[in-house]
Amino acid sequence: MRTVIFDLDGTLADTSGDLLAAANACFRQMGHGDVLVHPGDAGVALRGGRRMLTVGLERVGAFSDAVVDEFYPVLLDAYRSAIDTHTVLYPGVLSAIEELKTRGYGIGICTNKPEALAEQLMQSLGVREVFGALVGADTLPVRKPDPAPLVEAVRRLGGDPAQTVLIGDSDTDRNTSANAGVPSILVGFGPSGADMAALKPEGLISHFDELPDRVDQVMAAHLAI
Template sequence: MRTVIFDLDGTLADTSVDLLAAANHCFRVMGLGDLLTHPMDAKIALRGGKRMLTEGLSRAAQMKDTTVEEYYPVLLDAYREGIDTHTVMYPGAMEAVESLKTAGYGVGICTNKPEALAELLMQRLGVRDAFASLVGADTLAVRKPDPAPLFEAARRAGGTPEMCVLIGDSDTDRNTSANAGVPSVLVTFGPAGPDMAALKPEALLHDFADLPAIVAELIGTNAA
């Protein structure tokens, strides 16, 4: 079976405000105040917790590797508490997911967010049951851009790994699909949208309504 595998942050959902809030909580605990702002730092937020801590501490001239590692668990705890305060699914995302399922595709998620947090977020948003699989950063011993998590997400969704397509929003997703030898579709409506064309994916997605047709063109259909 052919499968469509989605990245989460910046692809299915705009999580940037809640991620930045968690990072700023850490900076306030350090006595540095809020160091990251939205929307200016939305792209940094979608690079993950350690990247946010690194950027903020660099701006404050407080950069130490030990500080990042020390406060990363603090950030995760803060994020867990406010994980769905401002996060929303992108317009048309779930309609596209349901259209793909109706057309016979398996649908899953492959994210570099820790699996437990990804599960919690999708449950809080009320959409977890729409996806047959969810593979996070710590589900396997490796994470994207290694292709193994993508292939695992496809398998758990009932699909043949080599017959999947990855929907994402970053060079990490583009590199994952390239390493896997499968096509990628990069969204242009996320924080890093203007940068996506330069990555030369197999397709760009400007509106989720267009996704089923793009998928069919790239990997075919599951029709007999």
């Protein structure tokens, strides 16, 4: 079976508002107030919890690895308690996925969000059943850009890793696909969308309406090599 594997944050959904709120809860606890702002720091948010803590602490001149380590669990707790206050799926994503399914593709998620949080968010948004597999940052001992989580997501779908396309929004996703020897399609509507073309993916989209045909095109070109 051919498979399409999606990144989550910044690809399927704009999770930046809730991520930044969790980070700012940490900074307030430290006595710094709200350090990160939305939407200006949305791109930082989509790089993960540790990155948000690092950038915020550097901004106020208080960075240390020890503080990041101390507050990372605090951030996760804050995020877990308000995971979908601001988060929304990107327009057209569910219609695109349903069309891909009618064309015979298996659909899964490979994210660097901890698996339990990814499961919680997908359940909260009411879309977990749309995806046949979900692999998170801690599902395996390694995370993206190591190709193993991508391969595991495909395996759980009963698919063939050689007939897979990864949909993402970052250099991490681009490098994951390259490391796995499969094509990637990057989205141009996220916070870092303007930078995606420079990563030279096999495909780019500006709206999910474009995705099914682009997947067909990229998959055909890949299999023809």
